[in-house]
Amino acid sequence: MNNTKPTLFTSLSPALLHLYEVNNSVVVIIDVLRATSTIAAALYNGAKCIIPVDSVSRCIEIGKQIDGITAGERDGKVAEGLVYGNSPFEYPRGFVEGKTLVLTTTNGTRLLQMALDKGAKEIVTGSFPNLSAVCDHLIDMKQNVILGCAAWKDRVNMEDMLFAGAIISNIGRHFSINCDSSHLAEATYKKAAKDLFGFMKKNNASHYHRLMGFGLEKDIRYCLTPDQANVLPIYRDGKLVLKSEV
Amino acid sequence: MNNTKPTLFTSLSPALLHLYEVNNSVVVIIDVLRATSTIAAALYNGAKCIIPVDSVSRCIEIGKQIDGITAGERDGKVAEGLVYGNSPFEYPRGFVEGKTLVLTTTNGTRLLQMALDKGAKEIVTGSFPNLSAVCDHLIDMKQNVILGCAAWKDRVNMEDMLFAGAIISNIGRHFSINCDSSHLAEATYKKAAKDLFGFMKKNNASHYHRLMGFGLEKDIRYCLTPDQANVLPIYRDGKLVLKSEV
Numbered sequence: 001m002n003n004t005k006p007t008l009f010t011s012l013s014p015a016l017l018h019l020y021e022v023n024n025s026v027v028v029i030i031d032v033l034r035a036t037s038t039i040a041a042a043l044y045n046g047a048k049c050i051i052p053v054d055s056v057s058r059c060i061e062i063g064k065q066i067d068g069i070t071a072g073e074r075d076g077k078v079a080e081g082l083v084y085g086n087s088p089f090e091y092p093r094g095f096v097e098g099k100t101l102v103l104t105t106t107n108g109t110r111l112l113q114m115a116l117d118k119g120a121k122e123i124v125t126g127s128f129p130n131l132s133a134v135c136d137h138l139i140d141m142k143q144n145v146i147l148g149c150a151a152w153k154d155r156v157n158m159e160d161m162l163f164a165g166a167i168i169s170n171i172g173r174h175f176s177i178n179c180d181s182s183h184l185a186e187a188t189y190k191k192a193a194k195d196l197f198g199f200m201k202k203n204n205a206s207h208y209h210r211l212m213g214f215g216l217e218k219d220i221r222y223c224l225t226p227d228q229a230n231v232l233p234i235y236r237d238g239k240l241v242l243k244s245e246v
Numbered sequence: 247m248n249n250t251k252p253t254l255f256t257s258l259s260p261a262l263l264h265l266y267e268v269n270n271s272v273v274v275i276i277d278v279l280r281a282t283s284t285i286a287a288a289l290y291n292g293a294k295c296i297i298p299v300d301s302v303s304r305c306i307e308i309g310k311q312i313d314g315i316t317a318g319e320r321d322g323k324v325a326e327g328l329v330y331g332n333s334p335f336e337y338p339r340g341f342v343e344g345k346t347l348v349l350t351t352t353n354g355t356r357l358l359q360m361a362l363d364k365g366a367k368e369i370v371t372g373s374f375p376n377l378s379a380v381c382d383h384l385i386d387m388k389q390n391v392i393l394g395c396a397a398w399k400d401r402v403n404m405e406d407m408l409f410a411g412a413i414i415s416n417i418g419r420h421f422s423i424n425c426d427s428s429h430l431a432e433a434t435y436k437k438a439a440k441d442l443f444g445f446m447k448k449n450n451a452s453h454y455h456r457l458m459g460f461g462l463e464k465d466i467r468y469c470l471t472p473d474q475a476n477v478l479p480i481y482r483d484g485k486l487v488l489k490s491e492v
Contacts, residue, residue, distance in 0.1 A: 012258065012402055013262060015261055015262055015265070016259060016261055016262070016400065016401070016402070019261070019399075019400055019401055152426075153265075154262065154265055155262070155265055155425070155426065155427065156258055156262070156426055156427045156430070157426045158426045158429065158430060161426075161430065177450070178450075178452055179401070179452070180398075180401065180402055180403045180404045180407075180451055180452050180453075181401070181402045183404065183449045183450050183451065184402070184404060184407065184430075184434060184449070186449075187434065187437065187449050188430060188433065188434060191433065191437055203429045203430070203432075203433050204423070204424075204429050205426055205429065206424055206425070206426050207426075
């Protein structure tokens with residue numbers, strides 16, 4: 001019997017991803033506000049798939065080719081030239097069911113591309129709306145894990161670290177963790193867990209202020225609520241699809 | 247009257263330093279275990295100055311030229327070819343008074359060189375043993391501040407983040423802080439402040455285990471105790487000297 005547990009590391013910024021063995025790991029892309037929350041919501045609501053792209057021009061190009069919904073943001077707002085934004089509430093079942101979303105965001109889709117370029121074994125996306133699905137999958141896989149925070153233009157952010165902490169708090173015992181970022185994330189999450197929204201407000205999270213400034217409190221609350229869209233988006237052949245459909 | 251406060255940012259790893267305006271800031275080099283604690287201790291105990299260098303060969307070369315004490319570590323142990331290590335207890339007054347220390351370490355001296363290369367306005371070093379001296383100086387300066395964590399081979403570590411949090415907890419109100427890393431550091435410090443050693447142990451800090459493995463509990467406890475060597479090391483013309491002697 002092999003008692004060696006797989007490893008788990010947390011990369012708090014895309015600028016730190018190179019420190020970890022990406023090509024030997026399952027990478028969880030974490031962009032809580034709001035890309036990976038919106039990805040979970042859209043797939044939960046029946047979207048056929050999501051094509052993450054790293055530029056607005058590519059988003060428009062592919063959107064035309066496949067007659068998909070072009071969506072995305074830059075600096076927290078709908079990107080110029082795109083029709084939809086990065087809010088989970090833009091993608092209710094009645095609108096998104098059976099459709100393909102072509103999505104580009106400031107941080108999350110860029111990190112996904114980086115993980116792909118570095119040869120990740122598998123890429124999934126996570127956020128509070130699909131916390132349990134991510135945890136269940138990582139336990140099933142029994143592989144080394146990197147929790148990849150999308151951060152904000154490479155600056156560490158609070159919400160992505162909190163989500164990494166939530167995963168570790170739930171399933172850390174299944175992994176060997178020699179990683180201060182992971183331990184810090186877990187300690188922070190444990191302090192914040194009772195009221196994530198209140199913690200973000202009290203501690204002046206920059207993205208909290210940015211989105212509140214755009215009137216998006218409802219989005220923040222959704223993105224911080226566990227298991228509202230509890231599906232597992234997994235990357236296959238250029239698309240994020242439901243694990244259950246792979 | 248100008249009410250604009252200077253800014254304060256925390257760079258959790260040398261690999262993130264480029265995200266901040268180093269050339270417009272006072273940079274505090276933070277390498278709690280143990281470089282910046284040892285620097286404070288040696289100057290407090292009367293060392294003439296400390297010459298930080300980024301390689302062992304350069305350390306030996308300069309040591310010979312000036313008849314200085316060659317000191318430093320790689321991976322937590324005395325570096326091959328050097329005579330002394332990176333423990334604050336190696337530099338009591340009876341030994342170090344009036345002498346010059348030529349010091350190279352895995353992370354701290356490297357970060358100092360990076361801050362220098364990026365044109366920092368001023369460079370000082372900080373750790374718990376000189377917490378109050380650093381805080382007093384930053385308030386006096388009324389300049390933008392970057393708290394630069396030396397981390398461990400670019401991986402974020404617990405103790406440097408805790409010290410950044412201690413500074414912010416003490417004097418954050420004097421600065422405009424729009425930086426999640428700073429807010430996370432402060433929140434973590436506030437949780438840990440009552441028993442920093444216990445927090446490091448409970449949360450499995452990697453450097454805690456590394457140094458405990460070398461039998462260095464005494465070092466860790468010293469490096470986490472505020473104001474035991476409460477002087478301000480400041481970088482001038484290739485040397486760290488006491489602020490009071492500049």
